[in-house]
Amino acid sequence: MSNARPPRLPRRALHGVLLLDKPIGWTSNDALQKTKGLLRAEKGGHTGTLDPLATGLLPLCFGAATKFSQASLDADKRYTATLHLGRTTSTGDLEGEVVEERPVDCDRAAIDAVLARFTGEIDQLPPMHSALKHQGRALYEYARQGVEVEREPRRVTIRSLAVLDWNSPTLVLDVECSKGTYVRTLAEDIGRALGCGAHLSALRRTASGALSLQGAVTIAELEAMAPEARAALLHPVDCLVADWPAVRLDEEDAGRFLSGQRRRIQHADAAAVRVYGPDPRAFLGSAHVTRGELIADRLLSPPEVASQLGAPVPLTSATPAEAEA
Missing domain, CATH: 3.30.2350.10 (Pseudouridine synthase)
Structure with a gap:
């Protein structure tokens, strides 16, 4: 009898938000762990608990999106x-x-x-x-x-x-x-x-907040899909802050912003803004504006920014237990 362990299934550094229609009887964490396993995602979290008896919208954040989950927690x-x-x-x-x-x-x-x-x-x-x-x-x-x-x-x-x-x-x-x-x-x-x-x-x-059940998916529907079809359902990271004012930076200022440096900009004071590089798909993170200075709050890493522009998704190994989650 072979004692060989089953092969480790790959997991991925996915970045985005899945709109889950949580079924009745499931805890929010149960729904998160099941979905995380189906996506083979490295890192995930939910944005506010729904009681087991409740159903409906449960935004699930993966990768870089977890940095902005508080915005959904604070939303109406x-x-x-x-x-x-x-x-x-x-x-x-x-x-x-x-x-x-x-x-x-x-x-x-x-x-x-x-x-x-x-x-x-x-x-x-x-x-x-x-x-x-x-x-x-x-x-x-x-x-x-x-x-x-x-x-x-x-x-x-x-x-x-x-x-x-x-x-x-x-x-x-x-x-x-x-x-x-x-x-x-x-x-x-x-x-x-x-x-x-x-x-x-x-x-x-x-x-x-700005997220609704439109486009949400059930766990049963996820289970019936091919792996890549599941990943294609992820909404961009910045959907969590889509109602904040946007700031666009040129390439030089974008690089300095990502390193945490303050930038001088022409913008009214604002408690929260979403910041982009020269490519409108390149969401860099969140910041606030005080007396003409753009001050970073939560930043994406360079690999997380690159992933929004179609960079390959790296694979790592998951233990059998994680793969079955």
């Missing part, structure tokens, strides 16, 4: 939220035990009036069943032990709330909100304001 989000009115649960969603059931006695006018109260800046009390940390432990760990931890309300912004469907006891909402918004808590608060209670029965993220 959009969800389709399905509320079950008249029933509250211990977790605020389908996973919890039913705590109370009450009759639903509200019409569309009452719903619209309540939604108006929750539009704009509001304070939310983070749920106990969340990953928010207290003394180094996630709140859900305390909740599983039956321990209630005192929490401080957090200010979030609900950009808009629109009714997509109302068929009692089911209320479907389109929610545009700032980062850090707990849609589960929003559902509970709306139910409380309506006088009947509610829990979140389904959640689907439809957008994160």
